[in-house]
Amino acid sequence: MKIRRAEINRSCAKPDQFPETRRPEFAFLGRSNVGKSSLLNALVQRKQLARTSSTPGKTRMIHFFEVDVDARELMLVDLPGYGWARVSRKERASWQQLVEGYLEDRDALRVAILLQDLRRDISEDETLLLDWLAERGIEALVVLTKGDKLKPMRRAKRAKELKAQLGERSVPILLTSSQAKQGIYELWKVLRDRL
Ligand SMILES: Nc1nc2c(ncn2[C@@H]2O[C@H](COP(=O)(O)OP(=O)(O)OP(=O)(O)O)[C@@H](O)[C@H]2O)c(=O)[nH]1
Numbered sequence: 001m002k003i004r005r006a007e008i009n010r011s012c013a014k015p016d017q018f019p020e021t022r023r024p025e026f027a028f029l030g031r032s033n034v035g036k037s038s039l040l041n042a043l044v045q046r047k048q049l050a051r052t053s054s055t056p057g058k059t060r061m062i063h064f065f066e067v068d069v070d071a072r073e074l075m076l077v078d079l080p081g082y083g084w085a086r087v088s089r090k091e092r093a094s095w096q097q098l099v100e101g102y103l104e105d106r107d108a109l110r111v112a113i114l115l116q117d118l119r120r121d122i123s124e125d126e127t128l129l130l131d132w133l134a135e136r137g138i139e140a141l142v143v144l145t146k147g148d149k150l151k152p153m154r155r156a157k158r159a160k161e162l163k164a165q166l167g168e169r170s171v172p173i174l175l176t177s178s179q180a181k182q183g184i185y186e187l188w189k190v191l192r193d194r195l
């Protein structure tokens, strides 16, 4: 996969700011700090195109990145994370309005990529989200992140456990590490098949 171009298109705090585009979109969803921005950077082979941070909840806007890969043009969309502690009801509501405003009404959206830290258990936040997406006919993909944090044996066992936690939901699941650049090419292949 050759990344020919990767650039920010725009950052939006409100749905009426979303760009009009003919590019197909892939959106990154998940708990704050799970590694959404890092995965996006790994995919486009850039260190800090999407800002990463060890302070959870830094990404409060939706960031649209234009990416040209091989002969294809697409958009990668970095959504703000959920689940940070101690936020007001008002902040929660504004996250929901922004993210649901995007997911519910975006014709260009091909796949919602739900990220899950390999070391954590899948919580109700994730299962509710997956069911919400399924109800709306939005295709989902689960990407396990930070694979480098576990030794290979433990890693494979955790991946199985998490798959089991998804229950009957028939969503593809992929193991990655943005730091070790593992699973990145495999993820590109899955995305390319959905263009
Ligand atoms: N070891 C390791 N650390 C990672 C990996 N991916 C992300 N991190 C670290 O996890 C922290 C959070 O990563 P981000 O990519 O900023 O997470 P995010 O999901 O975008 O977070 P928000 O924007 O706050 O929702 C950073 O300190 C990253 O360096 C990985 O594959 N391996």
Ligand SMILES: [Mg+2]
Pocket: 036, 037, 038, 051, 052, 053, 058, 059, 078
């Ligand atoms: Mg982020």
